[in-house]
Amino acid sequence: xxxxxxxxxxxxxxxxxxxxxxxxxxxxxxxxxxxxxxxxxxxxxxxxxxxxxxxxxxxxxxxxxxxxxxxxxxxxxxxxxxxxxxxxxxxxxxxxxxxxxxxxxxxxxxxxxxxxxxxxxxxxxxxxxxxxxxxxxxxxxxxxxxxxxxxxxxxxxxxxxxxxxxxxxxxxxxxxxxxxxxxxxxxxxxxxxxxxxxxxxxxxxxxxxxxxxxxxxxxxxxxxxxxxxxxxxxxxxxxxxxxxxxxxxxxxxxxxxxxxxxxxxxxxxxxxxxxxxxxxxxxxxxxxxxxxxxxxxxxxxxxxxxxxxxxxxxxxxxxxxxxxxxxxxxxxxxxxxxxxxxxxxxxxxxxxxxxxxxxxxxxxxxxxxxxxxxxxxxxxxxxxxxxxxxxxxxxxxxxxxxxxxxxxxxxx
Amino acid sequence: xxxxxxxxxxxxxxxxxxxxxxxxxxxxxxxxxxxxxxxxxxxxxxxxxxxxxxxxxxxxxxxxxxxxxxxxxxxxxxxxxxxxxxxxxxxxxxxxxxxxxxxxxxxxxxxxxxxxxxxxxxxxxxxxxxxxxxxxxxxxxxxxxxxxxxxxxxxxxxxxxxxxxxxxxxxxxxxxxxxxxxxxxxxxxxxxxxxxxxxxxxxxxxxxxxxxxxxxxxxxxxxxxxxxxxxxxxxxxxxxxxxxxxxxxxxxxxxxxxxxxxxxxxxxxxxxxxxxxxxxxxxxxxxxxxxxxxxxxxxxxxxxxxxxxxxxxxxxxxxxxxxxxxxxxxxxxxxxxxxxxxxxxxxxxxxxxxxxxxxxxxxxxxxxxxxxxxxxxxxxxxxxxxxxxxxxxxxxxxxxxxxxxxxxxxxx
Numbered sequence: 001x002x003x004x005x006x007x008x009x010x011x012x013x014x015x016x017x018x019x020x021x022x023x024x025x026x027x028x029x030x031x032x033x034x035x036x037x038x039x040x041x042x043x044x045x046x047x048x049x050x051x052x053x054x055x056x057x058x059x060x061x062x063x064x065x066x067x068x069x070x071x072x073x074x075x076x077x078x079x080x081x082x083x084x085x086x087x088x089x090x091x092x093x094x095x096x097x098x099x100x101x102x103x104x105x106x107x108x109x110x111x112x113x114x115x116x117x118x119x120x121x122x123x124x125x126x127x128x129x130x131x132x133x134x135x136x137x138x139x140x141x142x143x144x145x146x147x148x149x150x151x152x153x154x155x156x157x158x159x160x161x162x163x164x165x166x167x168x169x170x171x172x173x174x175x176x177x178x179x180x181x182x183x184x185x186x187x188x189x190x191x192x193x194x195x196x197x198x199x200x201x202x203x204x205x206x207x208x209x210x211x212x213x214x215x216x217x218x219x220x221x222x223x224x225x226x227x228x229x230x231x232x233x234x235x236x237x238x239x240x241x242x243x244x245x246x247x248x249x250x251x252x253x254x255x256x257x258x259x260x261x262x263x264x265x266x267x268x269x270x271x272x273x274x275x276x277x278x279x280x281x282x283x284x285x286x287x288x289x290x291x292x293x294x295x296x297x298x299x300x301x302x303x304x305x306x307x308x309x310x311x312x313x314x315x316x317x318x319x320x321x322x323x324x325x326x327x328x329x330x331x332x333x334x335x336x337x338x339x340x341x342x343x344x345x346x347x348x349x350x351x352x353x354x355x356x357x358x359x360x361x362x363x364x365x366x367x368x369x370x371x372x373x374x375x376x377x378x379x380x381x382x383x384x385x386x387x388x389x390x391x392x393x394x395x396x397x398x399x400x401x402x403x404x405x406x407x408x409x410x411x412x
Numbered sequence: 413x414x415x416x417x418x419x420x421x422x423x424x425x426x427x428x429x430x431x432x433x434x435x436x437x438x439x440x441x442x443x444x445x446x447x448x449x450x451x452x453x454x455x456x457x458x459x460x461x462x463x464x465x466x467x468x469x470x471x472x473x474x475x476x477x478x479x480x481x482x483x484x485x486x487x488x489x490x491x492x493x494x495x496x497x498x499x500x501x502x503x504x505x506x507x508x509x510x511x512x513x514x515x516x517x518x519x520x521x522x523x524x525x526x527x528x529x530x531x532x533x534x535x536x537x538x539x540x541x542x543x544x545x546x547x548x549x550x551x552x553x554x555x556x557x558x559x560x561x562x563x564x565x566x567x568x569x570x571x572x573x574x575x576x577x578x579x580x581x582x583x584x585x586x587x588x589x590x591x592x593x594x595x596x597x598x599x600x601x602x603x604x605x606x607x608x609x610x611x612x613x614x615x616x617x618x619x620x621x622x623x624x625x626x627x628x629x630x631x632x633x634x635x636x637x638x639x640x641x642x643x644x645x646x647x648x649x650x651x652x653x654x655x656x657x658x659x660x661x662x663x664x665x666x667x668x669x670x671x672x673x674x675x676x677x678x679x680x681x682x683x684x685x686x687x688x689x690x691x692x693x694x695x696x697x698x699x700x701x702x703x704x705x706x707x708x709x710x711x712x713x714x715x716x717x718x719x720x721x722x723x724x725x726x727x728x729x730x731x732x733x734x735x736x737x738x739x740x741x742x743x744x745x746x747x748x749x750x751x752x753x754x755x756x757x758x759x760x761x762x763x764x765x766x767x768x769x770x771x772x773x774x775x776x777x778x779x780x781x782x783x784x785x786x787x788x789x790x791x792x793x794x795x796x797x798x799x800x801x802x803x804x805x806x807x808x809x810x811x812x813x814x815x816x817x818x819x820x821x822x823x824x
Binding site: 171313 | 564629
C-alpha cells in the first residue's frame with residue numbers, strides 16, 4: 001500500500017484556476033422554466049424590456065396634478081388658486097385635458113391627465129369651497145412624476161445573462177410581463193462511493209462496516225447548489241470496476257464525484273481509475289487544504305471528475321470550496337459566497353502554506369459574531385451537526401489569535 | 413382620502429418582538445420526509461443515536477495494530493521487534509486474536525483485532541524479512557484508535573429539534589441510518605394583491621395599469637424561505653371583498669400577506685379589512701423602517717396577517733426583515749441571517765429613528781467587500797435587478813460615512 005506524500009500540493013487558489021481552465025467555458029444547455037420556478041436559477045439569455053416601465057407618466061405622490069407653470073408664483077402668503085377639473089382614478093386613464101388654471105385630484109400611481117406635467121403634494125394645497133384649490137408652493141415641471149421609461153426604457157437590458165435569479169429579479173420580470181425564462185439546466189452530478197467498508201446507509205452495517213454518509217451529504221449539497229445529484233451507489237475497491245462506472249457517469253452527467261473510502265488504498269484506486277479513464281487526466285493530486293489534502297481532480301474531455309477524501313467532514317469541505325464554484329460556472333454564474341465576519345473566541349493554530357477550515361459554532365454577542373472553534377479528531381462526524389460553518393485560515397497565515405477577526409463560511 | 417401620518421411608528425425590533433408574542437409559539441405540524449429531501453427543512457423532533465458511532469474500534473491511521481505495552485521501550489536506536497500475525501482488511505472483522513509480541517497490518521478505518529489497543533503509524537515502523545516488524549516509537553493505549561461511541565454514544569442526542577438541516581446534518585443522519593425525519597411542514601403563505609391599477613402579470617396592462625410584480629416576487633421569496641406560497645390573485649379595492657378573501661386565506665393558510673396598491677386609499681382599505689376581520693387585530697400600523705413605513709401587521713386568532721406597501725422594493729424589504737423570521741419561527745427554527753460585512757463607497761444620509769435599508773451593489777477589492785449604494789426614486793423597480801443586497805443603517809445612526817464598515821444583507 002503506497003503511502004501518500006504531499007510534496008507538490010496545489011494551492012486552493014491554483015486548483016480553482018485549473019478547474020476553470022479545464023472547464024474551458026463549458027456550460028449546461030438552456031431550458032425554459034416558468035417564472036414562478038425560476039428563483040435560484042441562472043439566466044441563459046439576457047432579458048430586454050419589451051415595453052417601457054412605467055408605460056405612462058405616473059404620480060409618485062397623493063396630491064394634485066397641475067401645469068407646473070401655473071404654480072410658479074405660489075407661496076404661503078399668496079397661494080395660487082386652481083379650479084378642480086376632475087379626479088384621476090387609480091387604474092383608469094383620465095378622460096380630461098387639463099387647461100391653464102386647472103388641476104385634478106390624483107392618487108400615488110395615478111396616470112397624469114393630458115396637459116398636466118407635475119404634481120403638488122396634498123400637504124402643499126388646500127381644497128376651498130366651489131371646487132377651488134389653493135396651492136402654497138411652486139412645483140417644477142416633472143416634479144413628483146415618474147416619466148414613461150424613466151425606470152426602464154423600452155429595449156433596455158433589464159437583466160444580463162448569467163444572473164442568478166433572486167426574488168427581487170422575479171418581481172422585476174413579472175413587472176415586465178416575462179412569465180418564463182431561459183435558464184441553464186441544473187448540472188447533473190454523478191456521485192459514486194468507494195471503500196470496501198462502506199455499505200448503503202439503509203443497511204445495518206456489519207461488525208467492521210460503516211454506512212455511506214458521504215453520498216447523502218453530497219447529494220444534499222448538490223440540491224442546495226442548484227444541481228441535480230445522480231446517486232450511483234457503492235463501487236467495489238477495484239480500478240476496473242470504478243473505471244467502468246466512472247466512464248458511464250461522465251457520459252451521462254456534467255460532473256463526477258468519487259467519494260473515497262478511509263484508506264490510502266481506496267485513494268490510490270481512484271487515482272488509478274481516473275488516470276486511466278480521463279484525458280488529459282489528473283491535474284490536481286493533493287491540495288494545500290485542510291481538511292481535504294488527498295483531493296484528486298481530473299479533466300475528462302472537458303468534464304471534471306473529483307476524487308474526494310473519505311472523511312465526511314473533509315468531503316463536505318472540499319465540495320464547498322471546490323465543487324460548488326465549479327457548479328456555478330457550469331450554470332454560467334459566479335458563486336455567491338455565504339460568508340460572515342466574526343471574531344475567534346480562542347487561538348487556533350494552523351500550518352502556514354495550507355488553507356485551513358475549522359468547524360465553528362457561531363453566537364451573536366454585543367453586536368458581533370463570535371466563532372467558537374470545535375476541535376476534535378477529523379474522523380468525528382458528530383461535529384458536522386453542531387457546527388454552523390467553517391472558519392477560514394488563509395494559506396499565508398500561521399494561526400489565528402483569540403479575538404482576531406475571521407471569515408466564517410456558513411454551511412448550506 | 414385620509415393621508416397617513418406616522419406619529420407612532422413601531423420600531424423594527426419591537427415589531428418583531430410583537431410578532432413573536434402574538435404567534436405564541438405556534439408551529440406548523442410535523443410531517444415525515446425522506447432524508448434526501450430533508451436539506452433546508454427543520455427537525456420537528458430530536459434525533460437520538462440508535463447505535464454508537466463508530467460501533468467498532470477503528471484505526472485512524474494506516475499502520476500496525478499493536479498491544480501498546482509491547483512498544484513502551486521502542487526507540488529509533490533500539491526498535492521493538494513484533495511478529496506480523498496477519499493483515500486487517502478494510503470492511504472485514506479480523507479473525508485473529510493479537511498475542512503479546514504480535515502485530516497486524518491495518519488500514520485507516522480498519523477494525524482493531526481483539527487484543528490490540530493502539531496503532532503504530534506506518535512511518536514509525538519498518539517491515540523486515542521473516543514477517544518481523546520493527547517499531548521505532550512507543551504508542552500509548554488508545555493512540556490512533558477511535559473507540560466505540562467516541563464520536564456519538566448510543567442514546568445520545570445527535571441533532572436537537574429545531575435544527576435547520578444542512579448537507580452536513582444529512583451526512584450525519586445517513587451515518588446513523590436515519591433515512592427519514594420528522595420536519596415541520598412548510599408554512600402555507602396566502603398572497604393577495606390589491607390596488608385597482610394592478611392587473612395579473614400575464615396580462616397586457618391598459619394605459620393606466622401596472623402588472624402585479626409583488627405577488628411573484630413574494631412567492632419566490634416564500635420558496636427561498638422554505639414556505640409554500642398560495643397565490644390568491646388580485647382583489648378589488650373594497651374592504652368587504654378583501655375581508656372575504658382574507659378570511660378564507662387565514663382559514664386555509666398559516667400566514668397572510670396583502671400586498672397593497674400604490675395609493676393611500678389601498679392601504680386604508682387593507683387596514684379596515686384586517687381591523688374588521690382579525691381579533692385581537694392590528695398591532696402594528698406603520699414601522700420605523702425605510703422603505704416599508706406603511707406596513708400593517710394584524711393578529712388573527714394566533715395567525716399573522718401582513719399588509720405590505722405597494723412599491724415592489726418596499727414589499728420585498730419588509731418581507732425580508734419581518735416575514736422571513738416569522739416563517740422561520742413557524743417552522744420551529746431561528747432565522748439564519750445572510751449578512752456580510754462591507755465598506756460603504758459613498759456617504760449615505762439617513763434619518764435617525766428609522767432603520768434604513770439602501771440597495772447596494774457589492775464588489776470585492778483588496779480583500780474586502782465594497783458596497784456601492786444605488787440611489788434612485790423608491791418607485792424604481794429596475795434597481796431590484798442590479799442590487800446584490802441591502803445596506804443596513806441602524807435606527808440610532810444618522811447616516812453612514814464613506815468607507816465606514818456596514819452590514820449588507822444579501823438578497824436571496
